Amino acid sequence: DGGITQSPKYLFRKEGQNVTLSCEQNLNHDAMYWYRQDPGQGLRLIYYSQIVNDFQKGDIAEGYSVSREKKESFPLTVTSAQKNPTAFYLCASSVTGTGGETQYFGPGTRLLVL
Amino acid sequence: LAKTTQPISMDSYEGQEVNITCSHNNIATNDYITWYQQFPSQGPRFIIQGYKTKVTNEVASLFIPADRKSSTLSLPRVSLSDTAVYYCLVTPFQTGANNLFFGTGTRLTVIP
Numbered sequence: 001d002g003g004i005t006q007s008p009k010y011l012f013r014k015e016g017q018n019v020t021l022s023c024e025q026n027l028n029h030d031a032m033y034w035y036r037q038d039p040g041q042g043l044r045l046i047y048y049s050q051i052v053n054d055f056q057k058g059d060i061a062e063g064y065s066v067s068r069e070k071k072e073s074f075p076l077t078v079t080s081a082q083k084n085p086t087a088f089y090l091c092a093s094s095v096t097g098t099g100g101e102t103q104y105f106g107p108g109t110r111l112l113v114l
Numbered sequence: 115l116a117k118t119t120q121p122i123s124m125d126s127y128e129g130q131e132v133n134i135t136c137s138h139n140n141i142a143t144n145d146y147i148t149w150y151q152q153f154p155s156q157g158p159r160f161i162i163q164g165y166k167t168k169v170t171n172e173v174a175s176l177f178i179p180a181d182r183k184s185s186t187l188s189l190p191r192v193s194l195s196d197t198a199v200y201y202c203l204v205t206p207f208q209t210g211a212n213n214l215f216f217g218t219g220t221r222l223t224v225i226p
Binding site (some may be wrong): 004035040041042043044045088090092100101102103104105106107108110 | 201
């Protein structure tokens with residue numbers, strides 16, 4: 001089955017702790033994205049990567065870091081510098097077909113602060 | 115970055131056709147219009163995409179007028195399971211080239 005997996009489903013962070021959210025895709029997509037969603041709000045872009053070993057900041061990159069060492073993987077680290085990390089985090093990958101860009105999303109990780 | 119404007123919420127009875135209109139006045143020549151559906155605590159799911167006129171698939175229809183400054187998602191005969199948030203996006207042709215704008219979407223509630 002092709003798709004995007006995110007783990008864990010729920011993650012708890014203690015004060016001052018860095019945590020890493022996993023995102024893996026087997027769709028052979030070049031581009032991958034991380035979004036943050038707060039209750040009742042839309043999605044906001046944290047980071048995106050168009051190709052291995054390259055990534056760009058989105059609108060709300062402060063307090064987050066990413067890496068893209070493999071095409072299939074795009075982990076997101078929520079650092080202690082992110083003062084309000086409680087949110088629903090979504091990973092996506094994309095392909096350009098016969099039309100415009102279409103993004104495929106994972107099931108999400110809900111991050112809670114203890 | 116082409117932003118979109120759509121109603122915050124809509125209610126509909128089961129079995130009715132629902133039309134959700136989206137405004138995108140600053141759409142560029144190479145941009146497409148894409149709609150996603152999101153259920154609570156899940157990632158958004160692609161519904162339909164179009165460039166102009168009308169596109170139809172097994173789930174929905176998308177109507178785009180000649181000036182492309184707006185679009186309408188049509189859901190035929192909705193059921194309770196169609197209760198979700200629907201996002202309208204202007205999407206570039208090139209993969210990963212731009213920051214996509216997911217607004218707050220339209221929260222559709224289907225009533226029995």
